[in-house]
Amino acid sequence: MANLTPRELELLARRLEPAIRRAFEQAIAGVRSQVQLDLLAELLRAGQVDMVLEALGFDAERFSPMAEQVRQAFMAGADVGMKELPVLSLRQQVRGRYNPANETPLLRFGFDMRNRGVEQWLRDNSSRLITGVLDDQRALVRQLLTRGMASGTNPRQTALELVGRVGETGRRAGGVVGLTAQQAQFVANVRQQLASGDPVHMAEYFGRKRRDRRLDGIVTRAIKAGQPVAPADVEKIAARYADRLLALRGEMIARTESITAMNAGREDAFRQQIEAGRLAPENVTGTWSATGDDRTRHSHQAMNNQVRPFGVPFQTPSGALLRFPGDTSLGAGPEEIIGCRCTKHYRVDMVAEVKRGQ
Numbered sequence: 001m002a003n004l005t006p007r008e009l010e011l012l013a014r015r016l017e018p019a020i021r022r023a024f025e026q027a028i029a030g031v032r033s034q035v036q037l038d039l040l041a042e043l044l045r046a047g048q049v050d051m052v053l054e055a056l057g058f059d060a061e062r063f064s065p066m067a068e069q070v071r072q073a074f075m076a077g078a079d080v081g082m083k084e085l086p087v088l089s090l091r092q093q094v095r096g097r098y099n100p101a102n103e104t105p106l107l108r109f110g111f112d113m114r115n116r117g118v119e120q121w122l123r124d125n126s127s128r129l130i131t132g133v134l135d136d137q138r139a140l141v142r143q144l145l146t147r148g149m150a151s152g153t154n155p156r157q158t159a160l161e162l163v164g165r166v167g168e169t170g171r172r173a174g175g176v177v178g179l180t181a182q183q184a185q186f187v188a189n190v191r192q193q194l195a196s197g198d199p200v201h202m203a204e205y206f207g208r209k210r211r212d213r214r215l216d217g218i219v220t221r222a223i224k225a226g227q228p229v230a231p232a233d234v235e236k237i238a239a240r241y242a243d244r245l246l247a248l249r250g251e252m253i254a255r256t257e258s259i260t261a262m263n264a265g266r267e268d269a270f271r272q273q274i275e276a277g278r279l280a281p282e283n284v285t286g287t288w289s290a291t292g293d294d295r296t297r298h299s300h301q302a303m304n305n306q307v308r309p310f311g312v313p314f315q316t317p318s319g320a321l322l323r324f325p326g327d328t329s330l331g332a333g334p335e336e337i338i339g340c341r342c343t344k345h346y347r348v349d350m351v352a353e354v355k356r357g358q
Helices: 006-033 037-046 049-056 064-084 090-095 116-151 155-163 181-195 199-207 213-225 231-275 298-302 350-356
Strands: 164-166 172-174 284-289 307-309 343-348
Touching: 006 064, 006 172, 006 231, 037 049, 037 116, 037 155, 049 116, 064 116, 064 231, 116 155, 116 181, 116 231, 155 164, 164 231, 172 231, 181 199, 181 231, 199 213, 213 231, 231 343
Parallel strands: none
Antiparallel strands: 164 172, 284 307, 284 343
């Protein structure tokens, strides 16, 4: 039995991320490509938030390719878990001793992707992921409606702000659709800063890490001239910023979901062997391993080296329960999940397992 190191698990998760990120980006691109702007403007005028989401095509089918990539990450994790499982040889079972250097192992048991627990996790996780995206978009649309009504913005303008404008490529870009409400507010703040004409306020734009620095000259010249940035340039800069925030959103979703699914697959590899009676749950323990760098949550660092018998969840200082890093099945919220890079190390008491087989 050999657990992968945290670094090896992180590298595996990174290899899984791009496919999940692309699936998210393609889902949002699909939303933009099919939009009927006049219908969207009318629904916004009527304040029909859920109808706006329906018109945009936000549903489970839209995100099914992303759910499939999460499933692939789960399978990758299950494969890792199966390789981490110990294998007893026939001779070990007969003699009742454990000496892996001298024994020939039996064939490993397989992993059942059609297992009821696996299918339930995949359904629940897909539902959680899609519901989270929909909730974000619902909050975003409400925010746009509120801001648009307060400023007297034409609903068509609000619709364009939501889905973006058609560029030279013939595709819409620069909209806030797909972002969180907070990210959409960041984009609105950029527009306000650049259009303000206040040099101090405009210069705040340069503090935004996701801005396109190639467009900084436009803002610099406007500040020197004591003028606001021209409306067309404001839209150009804000659109580029929005697109980069969308890329960031995709990256974060991919990072979180790849690690969560991989960890869930590893956990299920052990669960299936325990349920089949091949391992005793009391002989399997898990240890929480925090990444330990400056990006590690303080709460997760406090959990470092916390040991639990299999099936008993880890507990954060706030009381949140997780069976493994990224687990949401016991109610752990986004503050414990997003961007988590912690790992769980499994240990099987082989002496106890051999005695159990006598």
